[in-house]
Amino acid sequence: MAELKINASQELVYLSKYHLIGRKEDAVNTHINHPNVSRIHMLIEWSDNSWHVKDMSRNGVWLNNKQLDVDLEYPLSIGDTISLNATADYTFTVTNLDKPLDALVPDTKQTVHRNQLPKAIFLDELNLLPNETAPEIVLSYNTEEKRWVCENAEDMTSHPVSEGEKIYFANTQWKLVTGSDENDIATVALNQQEEVELKYIFRISQDEEHTGLKVKHNKTMIDMDVRCHHYLTALLARYKTDMLKQEADDGWVSIKKLSKDLGLSECHINIQIHRARKQLIEQFKRIGLVAPSLIERRTGYVRFTSNNFNIFKGSALEY
Numbered sequence: 001m002a003e004l005k006i007n008a009s010q011e012l013v014y015l016s017k018y019h020l021i022g023r024k025e026d027a028v029n030t031h032i033n034h035p036n037v038s039r040i041h042m043l044i045e046w047s048d049n050s051w052h053v054k055d056m057s058r059n060g061v062w063l064n065n066k067q068l069d070v071d072l073e074y075p076l077s078i079g080d081t082i083s084l085n086a087t088a089d090y091t092f093t094v095t096n097l098d099k100p101l102d103a104l105v106p107d108t109k110q111t112v113h114r115n116q117l118p119k120a121i122f123l124d125e126l127n128l129l130p131n132e133t134a135p136e137i138v139l140s141y142n143t144e145e146k147r148w149v150c151e152n153a154e155d156m157t158s159h160p161v162s163e164g165e166k167i168y169f170a171n172t173q174w175k176l177v178t179g180s181d182e183n184d185i186a187t188v189a190l191n192q193q194e195e196v197e198l199k200y201i202f203r204i205s206q207d208e209e210h211t212g213l214k215v216k217h218n219k220t221m222i223d224m225d226v227r228c229h230h231y232l233t234a235l236l237a238r239y240k241t242d243m244l245k246q247e248a249d250d251g252w253v254s255i256k257k258l259s260k261d262l263g264l265s266e267c268h269i270n271i272q273i274h275r276a277r278k279q280l281i282e283q284f285k286r287i288g289l290v291a292p293s294l295i296e297r298r299t300g301y302v303r304f305t306s307n308n309f310n311i312f313k314g315s316a317l318e319y
Contacts, residue, residue, distance in 0.1 A: 001103055001120065001179060002051055003096035004044075004082070008089055014120050015051070016163065016177045017100040019044045021084075022057075029164065029177075036085045044076070046100050046179075051076045059085050100179025102148070104129075104139070107166060107173040118172060125285070126278045128153070128271075130170035137169050138274050143290070148176060153274065154267045156255075156297065198292065200309040202234040208313075215280075222283050229272040229279070232262065234311055236295065236304035241319050251303035258302070273302060 002015040013030050020028040024039035032041070038057035045052055052073040055061035061068045062083040068074055076094050084090035104121040121129070128135035138151040139161070150167055151158040161167060163178045199216040211231040213224040224230065235258070240251030259266045273295055284291035293305050311319040 001096065001098050001101040001122065001177075002044075002046075002094075004092040005095045007081075007091045007093055012095070012120075013092065014103060014105045014177055015044055015046075015100065016179045017046045032084070032090060034090070037090065041084060042082070045073070047073075049099070051094075051097050053082060057084070102141075102179055103177050104167065104174040105177055107175055120177075121174070123148075124278075125281050126274070128274055128278060132275060132278070135271060135274065137167065139167070140277075148178070153270055156270050156299075198306065198308065200233075200237070200306055202230065202237065202309065202311045204231065204234060204311065204313045204318075206314040215283075217287075217289070220287065222287070224279060224283060227275070227279065229276040232258070232269070232272045233276050233295065233304060235261070236302065237306075237309050237311060238319060240304050240307075252298070252301045253303060254301050256300070273297075 004013040004015065005011070006013060016029055019030070020040055020043055021030040021032065022028045022039050022041035023032060023034065023037045025031045025033075027040065036059055038059060041055075041057040041059075042061050043054040043056055045054065052075055053061065053063060053068070054073050055068040055070050057070070062081075063074055063076075064081055065083070076097060078094055078097055080094040082092045082094070102123045104123065106118050106120070121127070123139065123141075126138065126140040129137050129139060135153040138153055140149055140151070141147075142149050142160075145160070148161045149158050150161045161176050163176060165176050167174045167176065197217070201214045201216065203212045203214075205211070208231070210226050211228075211234055212226040213230040213233070215222040215224060236251070236253060239253045243251050255266050255269055258264075258269050262269065264272075277294055280291045280294050296303050296305050309319070310317060
């Protein structure tokens with residue numbers, strides 16, 4: 001992800017694909033409040049696989065001490081110096097020119113010392129934040145709507161997140177930078193991918209203390225190893241089978257029931273569901289496929305999505 005360093009403060013500016021700098025706070029990516037800075041002063045843009053700078057101001061932009069012609073694009077190189085109004089107060093150094101990425105960047109307006117600001121978090125398709133052990137939020141990419149969604153890890157309430165929107169976790173405020181092309185996001189390819197035929201094979205130990213999962217895709221067997229969250233997924237598959245036999249509600253199970261049956265808090269149940277989703281996404285990504293939905297959710301309820309599975313308890317086929 002491309003970066004500029006503000007020389008006066010040593011802050012880093014992480015560049016989105018179309019990055020505006022200027023005084024009009026609600027219209028730019030990087031806001032500079034100074035009367036000599038134009039409302040939209042400068043554009044830095046990713047185009048033709050490289051970064052370019054364009055002067056859009058009345059007061060001028062200098063690249064390596066040479067004033068730019070207005071509305072013309074100039075390619076950038078590592079180490080370049082960009083100045084607004086030829087003053088040292090508003091001078092940037094180009095420190096990184098990697099391609100755009102979707103990321104969370106720390107909000108520099110927080111009242112903490114600049115050196116204490118954390119680094120940017122580059123986003124996967126599903127992110128448990130601040131960490132997988134004790135996530136506060138889940139940030140995931142919705143493949144159908146092609147947008148990011150932020151979900152509270154505790155109560156599973158969610159809302160879409162747009163470019164520049166603020167997100168709060170780990171006592172820190174973050175801002176979403178959507179730098180990727182849609183073609184760069186693996187999840188977007190879901191609708192173009194042939195329907196994935198999978199078979200889930202659960203193996204639960206006789207004492208039900210350990211659960212392994214393998215996923216069969218054509219002739220490929222994907223080993224998901226032994227994980228705590230596999231038992232929850234297998235339990236949902238058990239519920240689904242029993243309900244279908246009884247012509248019940250197609251496998252929908254309340255979070256409260258899961259919590260009671262597993263002896264876990266509802267928050268811990270939600271975290272295990274997110275871990276199961278994340279592991280499947282990561283394993284499929286390694287073989288170049290987009291993972292299908294593993295667990296469906298609606299308010300207060302979840303269910304296992306597939307009808308194609310085996311559950312072994314010990315060596316015996318149970319379901």
